[in-house]
Amino acid sequence: MKAAGSMRSKLGLGLVLTAVAGAAHALAEPWQLNMSPGVTQTSREVYALHMYGFYVCVVIGVLVFGAMIVAMFKFRKSKGAVPATWSHNTVAETIWTVVPILILVSLAWPATSVMVKMAYTEKSDMTVKITGYQWKWGYDYINVGDKPYHVRFISRLDTRSDKTRELRSGLDPWAVKDKDYSGVERNTYLLDVDHPLVLPTDTKIRFVVTGDDVIHAWWVPQLGWKQDAIPGIINDDWTSIHEPGIYRGQCAELCGQDHGFMPIVVKAVPKAEFTKWLDEQEALATKANAPAAPAAAPAAPQAP
Amino acid sequence: MTTHAVAHHDDHHDDKPHGFLHRWVFSTNHKDIGTLYLVFSFIMVCVGAAFSGVIRTELMKPGLQFVQPYFFNEMTTMHGLVMIFGAIMPSFVGLANWMIPMMIGAPDMALPRMNNWSFWILPFAFFLLLSTLFIPGGAPAGGWTMYPPLSIQGGDSVALMVFSIHLMGISSIMGSINIIATILNMRAPGMDLLKMPVFVWSWLITAFLLIAVMPVLAGAVTMLLTDRYFGTSFFNAAGGGDPVMYQHIFWFFGHPEVYIMILPAFGIISEIIPTFSRKPLFGYQAMVYALASIAFLSFIVWGHHMFTVGMPLGGELYFMYATMLIAIPTGVKVFNWVSTMWGGSLTFEAPMLWAISFVVLFTIGGFSGVMLALVPADFQYQDTYFVVAHFHYVLVTGALFAIIAAIYYWWPKWTGRMYNETWAKVHFWWTMVFVNVLFFPQHFLGLAGMPRRIPDYNVAFADWNFVSTIGAYGMYLTPFMFFFILWHSKKHGAPAAARSWEGAHGLEWTVPSPAPFHTFATPPVIHDEDLAHGDVSH
Amino acid sequence: MKQTSAKTDSDQRRAAARRTAWIVAIVAVAIYLLFFLSQGLSH
Numbered sequence: 001m002k003a004a005g006s007m008r009s010k011l012g013l014g015l016v017l018t019a020v021a022g023a024a025h026a027l028a029e030p031w032q033l034n035m036s037p038g039v040t041q042t043s044r045e046v047y048a049l050h051m052y053g054f055y056v057c058v059v060i061g062v063l064v065f066g067a068m069i070v071a072m073f074k075f076r077k078s079k080g081a082v083p084a085t086w087s088h089n090t091v092a093e094t095i096w097t098v099v100p101i102l103i104l105v106s107l108a109w110p111a112t113s114v115m116v117k118m119a120y121t122e123k124s125d126m127t128v129k130i131t132g133y134q135w136k137w138g139y140d141y142i143n144v145g146d147k148p149y150h151v152r153f154i155s156r157l158d159t160r161s162d163k164t165r166e167l168r169s170g171l172d173p174w175a176v177k178d179k180d181y182s183g184v185e186r187n188t189y190l191l192d193v194d195h196p197l198v199l200p201t202d203t204k205i206r207f208v209v210t211g212d213d214v215i216h217a218w219w220v221p222q223l224g225w226k227q228d229a230i231p232g233i234i235n236d237d238w239t240s241i242h243e244p245g246i247y248r249g250q251c252a253e254l255c256g257q258d259h260g261f262m263p264i265v266v267k268a269v270p271k272a273e274f275t276k277w278l279d280e281q282e283a284l285a286t287k288a289n290a291p292a293a294p295a296a297a298p299a300a301p302q303a304p
Numbered sequence: 305m306t307t308h309a310v311a312h313h314d315d316h317h318d319d320k321p322h323g324f325l326h327r328w329v330f331s332t333n334h335k336d337i338g339t340l341y342l343v344f345s346f347i348m349v350c351v352g353a354a355f356s357g358v359i360r361t362e363l364m365k366p367g368l369q370f371v372q373p374y375f376f377n378e379m380t381t382m383h384g385l386v387m388i389f390g391a392i393m394p395s396f397v398g399l400a401n402w403m404i405p406m407m408i409g410a411p412d413m414a415l416p417r418m419n420n421w422s423f424w425i426l427p428f429a430f431f432l433l434l435s436t437l438f439i440p441g442g443a444p445a446g447g448w449t450m451y452p453p454l455s456i457q458g459g460d461s462v463a464l465m466v467f468s469i470h471l472m473g474i475s476s477i478m479g480s481i482n483i484i485a486t487i488l489n490m491r492a493p494g495m496d497l498l499k500m501p502v503f504v505w506s507w508l509i510t511a512f513l514l515i516a517v518m519p520v521l522a523g524a525v526t527m528l529l530t531d532r533y534f535g536t537s538f539f540n541a542a543g544g545g546d547p548v549m550y551q552h553i554f555w556f557f558g559h560p561e562v563y564i565m566i567l568p569a570f571g572i573i574s575e576i577i578p579t580f581s582r583k584p585l586f587g588y589q590a591m592v593y594a595l596a597s598i599a600f601l602s603f604i605v606w607g608h609h610m611f612t613v614g615m616p617l618g619g620e621l622y623f624m625y626a627t628m629l630i631a632i633p634t635g636v637k638v639f640n641w642v643s644t645m646w647g648g649s650l651t652f653e654a655p656m657l658w659a660i661s662f663v664v665l666f667t668i669g670g671f672s673g674v675m676l677a678l679v680p681a682d683f684q685y686q687d688t689y690f691v692v693a694h695f696h697y698v699l700v701t702g703a704l705f706a707i708i709a710a711i712y713y714w715w716p717k718w719t720g721r722m723y724n725e726t727w728a729k730v731h732f733w734w735t736m737v738f739v740n741v742l743f744f745p746q747h748f749l750g751l752a753g754m755p756r757r758i759p760d761y762n763v764a765f766a767d768w769n770f771v772s773t774i775g776a777y778g779m780y781l782t783p784f785m786f787f788f789i790l791w792h793s794k795k796h797g798a799p800a801a802a803r804s805w806e807g808a809h810g811l812e813w814t815v816p817s818p819a820p821f822h823t824f825a826t827p828p829v830i831h832d833e834d835l836a837h838g839d840v841s842h
Numbered sequence: 843m844k845q846t847s848a849k850t851d852s853d854q855r856r857a858a859a860r861r862t863a864w865i866v867a868i869v870a871v872a873i874y875l876l877f878f879l880s881q882g883l884s885h
Contacts, residue, residue: 030766032752035684042680051683057671064642065664071645072660075581083582083807084647093587096639097632104628107678109366112621114680119617165368165760173366173763187763189366203756207829209614214454215547217612217687228613230548231453232541237585249509252687252755253614256454257374260758411852414859467852477870481863489859515866519874526878827852 022163027186027248036221039243039268041225045114053107060103067257118225121238124206128197132209132216132229132251135258139197141278142208157261158192165261181245181267191248195267201241201273207273209235214256220249220266228253241268320821329424332416333821334401335718340423341398342711348390348430349704350783356381360776366763371647376759379447380438384448385465388565389472390430392699396568396708397422397479400507403714404483404813406819407501409492409828414485414569422478429471447757449558450525452539452550456532466529473518480511487511492811498592501810502585506571509599513560513567515605521557524550544601548613548780555606563602565699567595568636569666569706573659575810576713577641579624580656581648582807588641588837592642594633601630610683620679627677630669638667653805654728658709661736662702669697672747687757690750696743708786715790716804720818721797723789731785733779742775770842809836 028036037047075081118263127144131138136156141149157165176189199205209218211229219226223239226249241247249264271275309565321327333335358379362370371379401419405412413419435441441459444450456462458628476626487508491500492555500508527538527550537543539550568705570591585591607623615623641663650656676682685691716722750756754765800817815823815835832838 028752028754028762030764031748031767033748033752034766036753046680049678050684053675053681057674061667061671064638064667067474067642068645068660068663071642071648072650075645075648077582077649081649082718084650085584086647087584087586087588087644089586089643092639092643093590093636097636100632100635101676103632104674107674108625108628111624111678111680115617115624118680136366162457167368167370167372167684169367171367179695189762190760191762192407214457214463215451219687221684225680226612226686230541230613232546233548233614249753250755250758254377254451254454254757256457257377257445258761259377260373260755413864414856418863477867481866481870484866485859485862488862489855515870516873519870520877522874524876 025178027188027191031041036123038222038224039241039245040223040239041242041248042114042118042239043222046224048218049110049114052110056089056103056107091179118237121206121236124204124238126200126203127206127208128199130218131228132211132213132218132255132262134256135251135262137193137197137216137218137262138212139195141281144275144278149278149282150285151278152285153195155193155195155197155265157190157263158188158194159187161190161192161259161263188248191250191263191265192262193263193265196246196267198267198269198274198277199241200271201244201268203271203274204238204240207237207239209237215253216251216255216262217253218249218264219252220247220264222247222249223266226252241266244268244270321364328602330420330631332412332420333823334405334413334416334419336820337413337423338398338400338402339718341394341401341426344423344426344442345391345395345398346783346787348386348728349554350396352383352386352391353381353780353783355386356776357780359383360773362759363761363769364773365770366761366766368760371759374445374574377447377757378437378443379446380757381447382433385433385444386430387699388448388495388561389457389469390775391692392476392565392703392707393476394426396507396510396565396703396710397476398502399568399572399707400483402718403812404486404504404507406488406717406815407504407810408487408495409811409823409824409830410490411825413482414490415482418478419482422475422482425471425475425478427648429468429475431473432464432468436464439464449551449554450528451554452531452547453541457836461789462532463529464559466525470522473522476514476805480514483507483511484515492824492827492830495811495835498589499832501571501836502574502588502591502595503568503571506574506595507569509595510564511565513564513599513602517557517560517564520553521561524553524557527553548610551610551613555609556603558609559606562695562698563598565703566666569662569703570595572706572713573641573662575708575836576655576659577644577663577686579713579805579807579809580651580653580659581645582650582736583644583648585836586643586646587636590636591640595638597633598630601626601633605630608677608682611679612686612832624677624679628656628674631674631677634670637662638670640816651806653725653803654723654732655709655713657729658705658712661732662705662709665701665705667740669694670700670836672697684751687755688750689746689754689756693743693746693750694754696746700743701739711790713786713805714812716800717812717817719794719797719820720800720816721793722800722804723793723797727785727789727792731782731789734785735782736786738775738778738782740775742772742779745769745772745775777808795835809834811835 035047035050037044127142129142136154138154141151143149160176162167164173164176173189174187177185178188178189178192180186189285209227211231216229217226218229225237227235227237245268247266251259251262272275358371362376437819439460441461444458444461444465446455487504530536531538531540539544539545539547541547574585574591605623605627607619608627611620676685676694712728749765749768754761802816803813804817
């Protein structure tokens with residue numbers, strides 16, 4: 001699409017990828033300390049920006065707190081320190097006004113460049129509409145390329161999580177497990193749904209996001225962004241997922257009593273598999289002769 | 305504060321009103337009203353902490369063990385409202401009442417009867433707010449930010465919440481009017497604006513912020529009220545309104561509000577660090593200008609609370625750049641505090657310990673603030689526990705630590721008695737450990753992907769939530785420690801000198817300890833060397 | 843703003859303080875009306 005741009009971004013991606021060496025988990029790990037680099041170029045750039053901001057803060061922190069610690073040991077009254085009377089130093093004051101400005105510019109520069117890329121939702125290959133409801137998500141496949149689709153379904157918390165999360169259910173949250181994309185059993189308590197959002201890999205997918213009743217927010221950390229789903233307003237975003245997998249997220253805007261119980265599951269599959277799945281769903285939707293009919297779940301591809 | 309404590313100072317003309325009703329309910333004395341504010345906010349800290357106790361206990365383990373999700377949301381909402389409007393803000397107003405007249409050589413606040421009213425509205429406001437816990441439909445559960453359409457889905461708690469916020473707003477506005485009139489008109493001759501203590505400056509600026517934004521909040525919640533009960537559609541998309549407009553109006557109030565809760569803290573720290581460094585504040589004028597710049601910037605950065613609502617790219621860029629600018633004056637303040645310590649003669653009494661920990665931990669809150677300003681990163685941080693960690697570092701280890709520092713610092717002046725330094729150190733170190741155990745892991749939770757305001761979570765978040773809850777339980781002992789230390793000091797503390805700290809400067813230290821019921825009935829003759837900033841060349 | 847507080851007559855200072863207070867109060871009410879009415883009029 002954009003030759004020069006994609007050359008540069010591929011280079012950037014390569015650098016970031018080497019830096020984080022395959023640390024992309026589809027789920028949070030116990031005792032996890034840091035953000036996940038995610039599975040899109042955007043999420044990796046966001047991660048790199050986050051780490052850059054973090055290290056800037058660490059360096060400034062070491063300098064400032066270091067100076068405080070030195071002062072606390074060197075200028076103790078108990079060690080006979082005699083107070084100075086100065087309360088000015090124009091050179092120092094100029095330095096610590098100007099240097100932070102330069103640091104901030106160095107932060108703002110990459111941030112701006114990532115933002116501009118994230119805001120560019122044009123030239124997408126397909127469109128999915130996301131609607132937030134109290135307390136579930138609705139997904140509409142609008143089009144792939146020039147071909148319109150009528151596939152629409154609702155995605156809710158899975159039954160096992162739903163039963164376990166009842167007040168004093170007596171059920172064990174640790175027992176709610178499911179196989180991830182590579183077949184490994186993982187805990188999916190409150191992070192699993194009945195019908196995941198199936199998406200193709202390596203495809204620029206445009207999302208239009210809105211809310212039906214109150215404000216929700218659609219967030220899958222692995223994709224690198226979240227977007228508020230607001231009644232009466234349509235926002236748009238895009239992603240392009242590089243690795244097949246199952247990526248889990250949650251509603252991120254307080255939306256009432258079951259705000260914590262409307263997860264998001266994205267199942268990214270290779271393009272061919274996706275097309276096959278979507279066409280099956282389209283056939284079912286057409287057969288039912290009702291564009292708003294919920295999709296039949298069994299058609300969803302299981303983990304190979 | 306009580307008749308007992310001042311009984312040693314019979315030589316001072318003491319015409320305290322007799323009887324509880326006359327002394328406290330009808331009080332027009334700035335010192336008594338200051339005490340009322342501080343006692344009230346102490347009670348509210350305990351109430352707000354109790355709400356957070358429900359939150360942290362439910363979050364200790366995955367699964368719902370104690371409360372229903374809706375009640376959990378009531379708790380998060382009430383915790384926010386009570387801590388912000390009931391604990392932090394009134395305690396700063398209490399400190400302002402006590403100290404501003406004494407620091408500028410005024411006999412009292414400019415409008416003493418309105419001062420009484422400002423305080424006595426507050427218990428009624430919080431009676432309304434807390435009563436919602438007992439009405440059908442329960443307390444507000446839409447978050448302290450009260451975003452529609454969710455917030456107006458509640459029962460009749462909506463009306464009670466709105467009226468209680470109106471009352472809090474009226475109280476704050478009247479308090480601010482009083483502070484502005486006092487500082488601008490009641491200073492003793494010779495107390496020029498640029499000789500005023502930084503605490504007084506910080507409150508003058510804060511009062512203007514309050515005047516500018518509390519009416520905005522009142523307008524926003526009034527619109528919620530009419531949307532809920534009178535069929536208007538200010539924020540109702542189906543009726544042609546705009547839910548995002550509420551967020552713009554709310555955060556136009558909300559961001560200055562954040563600085564309303566931190567600027568007086570900056571003022572307090574700028575009093576304490578020079579005292580215990582025995583060295584003048586570094587860059588007094590720069591500190592004042594930094595306060596003013598932060599206040600100005602607070603009006604033009606509200607959009608950074610709303611990066612994920614889908615603003616146009618240009619708007620997001622503007623709010624990002626403007627927000628990052630705040631780091632400059634804030635950095636100046638931190639560097640100046642460190643420079644004040646540099647080359648001083650430091651001792652580490654309790655107020656200084658709290659002040660130093662304020663500088664360190666508030667700066668950590670500032671660091672995560674800079675990270676949050678980076679819009680693409682904010683797309684990940686927004687509405688996660690990272691944000692919860694950020695604002696608790698700013699508000700607990702920032703604002704609350706400064707309030708505790710101020711109480712230790714001026715307590716001898718108020719009561720004429722010193723506190724027990726050993727117990728105060730225990731209180732400090734206990735708090736230092738547990739506040740970080742409580743809030744630091746919340747950074748990790750947010751980065752790992754845990755949204756805020758959820759009552760239950762995936763087991764991957766279990767470990768750090770457990771640690772955080774342990775920290776919270778440690779913190780719940782601290783109000784009792786603090787209360788005990790102050791009570792013990794009041795009963796058995798050593799008598800305090802007029803200048804209770806060796807390095808203390810300013811008019812408040814020229815009056816006896818405890819401060820007589822009426823100070824500066826005639827304006828003092830000001831000697832510049834009594835003042836911390838008497839030399840205008842600073 | 844040099845020596846605005848230099849008046850020694852405390853009655854005079856209180857009168858000035860009342861004036862300041864009224865001005866600030868009127869500003870506050872104006873801000874309230876501005877935000878409320880601007881929303882009202884835009885519909």
